[in-house]
Amino acid sequence: MLQNNPELKSQIDQLWNKFWSGGISNPLTAIEQITYLLFMKRLDELDQKKQADAEWTGEKYTSKFDGLWVPPEYRTKRSGRESPVELVEIIANDQREHGIAKTSLRWSEFKHMQAEEMLQHVQLRVFPFLKDLNGSESNFTHHMKNAVFIIPKPALLVEAVKTIDEIFEVMERDSREKGQAFQDIQGDVYEYLLSEIATAGKNGQFRTPRHIIKLMADLVQPQLGHRIADPACGSGGFLLGAYQYIVTQLAIKGGSEDLATDEDGFVRTSVAAALTEKAQSVLQESLWGYDIDSTMVRLGLMNLMMHGIDEPHIDYKDTLSKSYNQDAEYDIVMANPPFTGSIDKGDINENLHLATTKTELLFVETIYHLLKKGGTACVIVPQGVLFGSGGAFKTLRQLLVERCDLKAVISMPSGVFKPYAGVSTAILLFTKVWDPKDKVTKPGTEHVWFYEMAVDGYSLDDRRQKDQSNPLGDLHDLLTRYRARNAASDTDRTSKYFMVPLNEITEEKNNYDLSMSRYTIDVFKEEHYGEPSEILEMLINAEVGDIKAPELSKIQSGIVRQLLELKEMIG
Incomplete structure (x- = not known):
């Protein structure tokens, strides 16, 4: 960072x-x-x-x-009926009269x-x-x-x-000198620029830290050929994260041995030079992003192009509105949709059935619809989504555990999004098992794995500096534990990770609650203290020790006198 x-x-x-x-x-x-x-x-x-x-x-x-460039205003208008030979002559004539040497640009x-x-x-x-x-x-x-x-x-x-x-x-x-990929340093520069936007945090739009994006990419493990989307892509951070993960895996499979871990412990590269032309073409068609802010669309396009994606598929669209009709098209969805805010009820996509205008709920339902059957999503949500008592909150959680295989709920520390906000968030990782029209014969989820991320390798204050004593935080412990998760062994409810069976989550008293604290067993450590007279003796000695020699005559007044009186009372 x-x-x-x-x-x-x-x-x-x-x-x-x-x-x-x-x-x-x-x-x-x-x-x-x-x-x-x-x-x-x-x-x-x-x-x-x-x-x-x-x-x-x-x-x-x-x-x-290479060659000459003719500004659009000087290009001869085409009728559409020109032959190939005529088009070549028109272009050549335009270049002779108005062409600018591209090298000068x-x-x-x-x-x-x-x-x-x-x-x-x-x-x-x-x-x-x-x-x-x-x-x-x-x-x-x-x-x-x-x-x-x-x-x-x-x-x-x-x-x-x-x-x-x-x-x-x-x-x-x-x-x-530091072994960090140039693309990552450039990404940090870009992220810092974006953090300076005066309206950062408005409507819940927060930049997602790069190490959290890398963590989420490692959780979903996108592969070449997967169609990957972000319905609220901003500057394209998640699409870039998926791209870098795929390129890195291809480089590793291709025999690259000089890929070092970065400061967050991840192996990443954006260098696609080793990709075959076919692989590059497939990857080019894999990444799709949408955003409601036209400025962010332009920034996202340039961000991906600066990382080697020549023609990014980022478009201006309100993915919650009636004008957006994609359904069951993506293998992977990675997103950090807006946390707060509402959409006009009349504009909500008719495929969305939650009785709410809250965007944080509607986006999760939209992501469910975007996934193909068998597709996986990794989404950041505010903690309130996990335990909210409203009808729409419960309905969404019911959808996640019944129509999906809700693999993991990962609680993150509240400082992750500082300096934008101190909001508490969680990562939901789920795979779509049933389409909306399918009749659910068996819930998609058997167990939900919970993990409490206490630290992420950075200070949790507004400065967000690298924690030199614990530079990797819980990131790689989380990944290791997740990959080795087991319903038979991950049963210690006093631990920072454990699994909970679906039948417990669906119990009436739990109301489909997905907050980890609902199922955690708190351990209270027994503390032993001395006798009251011993404690009083310590307090009196401490007070007397703080009094300077000239003031010892005043010992019978103030707090010391009162402590002495209390000592006489208890013997």
């Missing part, structure tokens, strides 16, 4: 201050503009690296900066320009080129249509470019 890298954190704070003093005071606007610049920088670096790798291996690679080229020239070049050429990067028909181009580059001053752009170069230098050095 960036809290453990003061130099990098300082650089980003400087960047924030420059945007603020340069007239861009809205944090979300600043993040968008900074993201565009990070994207320009990373695009150039990735392209040059791929070119170098291709030269080394002898493989063919076509640079994104590289970060490494324009960063050397004078201030006024750089601003004009980026505004009028580089940024439009980025918006058009994947072609006029691409999802990325569609969502970038309304994006604007609004850095107003040449000096601000020059300073921002210089600072971002310095940030990348620190990231590359840390990657070499």
Whole structure:
């Protein structure tokens, strides 16, 4: 996490201050503009690296900066009836008259320009080129249509470019010296930027810490070919987490031996260079995300593209509304949906049957519908979902244990989402057993495994610094215990983990309660204290010891006098 890298954190704070003093005071606007610049920088670096790798291996690679680029406003309009030969001639003519050398659009080229020239070049050429990067028909181009580059001053752009170069230098050095994947450091930078949004936490939208995403990916273990979704994807953290898990497993199977564990004890890489063209194509079609915030959609698209996913499937959609009709389409769903807030009753998708407008309940039901039969979900929910007494709360829990195999309920410490909020949360891990139209002949769940995560490897205050005494927290103990869970042996209700049979959860007194505390047996340690006279003697000696010599004459007054009187009374 960036809290453990003061130099990098300082650089980003400087960047924030420059945007603020340069007239861009809205944090979300600043993040968008900074993201565009990070994207320009990373695009150039990735392209040059791929070119170098291709030269080394002898493989063919076509640079994104090869040839000429014609701005959309200068392209000859097509009727749709042109022959292939005519289209080639039209394109060639457009390039002759209006073509711009793509090499001039590289970060490494324009960063050397004078201030006024750089601003004009980026505004009028580089940024439009980025918006058009994947072609006029691409999802990325569609969502970038309304994006604007609004850095107003040449000096601000020059300073921002210089600072971002310095940030990348620190990231590359840390990657070499500390053994942390460059992509993870970049992700930390991005996460820190997002944490600065003034409205962070509004409507329960909190950034999910990267180590929690990695934990959840290890729990569900997505595989190449799985269709994976996040119905409230924000900046795409869970999709990226699934992508990195799959790429890492493929690299391990391919014989990679130089993959080290990161600071949280996980093995991860985003480097997909070793993937076959077919595997890359399958992976490209595996990840699907949706969000109701168009700005977050753009940020998510660029986040995934900066990690090597050329054409991410992230779209603007309200997945709780009537306009969203996907059903039984995904093998894996990973999500941290909004915790608080309500949706207008008239807008709720007709496939959702919970009698509520609470989004934290409706999202879990939506996730159930999105899963194929046999598909698995790993979802963060507020603790209230586990024990809420309202009818919709109980109905949802009943759905989870009867129509699904509810594998695990993992309680997390309340500080996990600080500094956004101190809300207590839990992870639900469940597999869909019955479709909505199926008649349930046997509940999908036999036992529910509970685990109480007390620490996650970071301080649980607003600073969220790495805990040097326990850097891995309970993360890997949790994974080890989960994989070895056994109904016959995990029976100690005084432990931090145990299994509970379904028939106990469904008892009338428990009302389908899924909170771990409902089934925990508290152990009270017996304490032995001395006789009252001994305790009083200790108190008197302590008080007298605190009195300075000149004040000893006052011993008969105040609290010491009262203690002496009490001692005489009890003998």
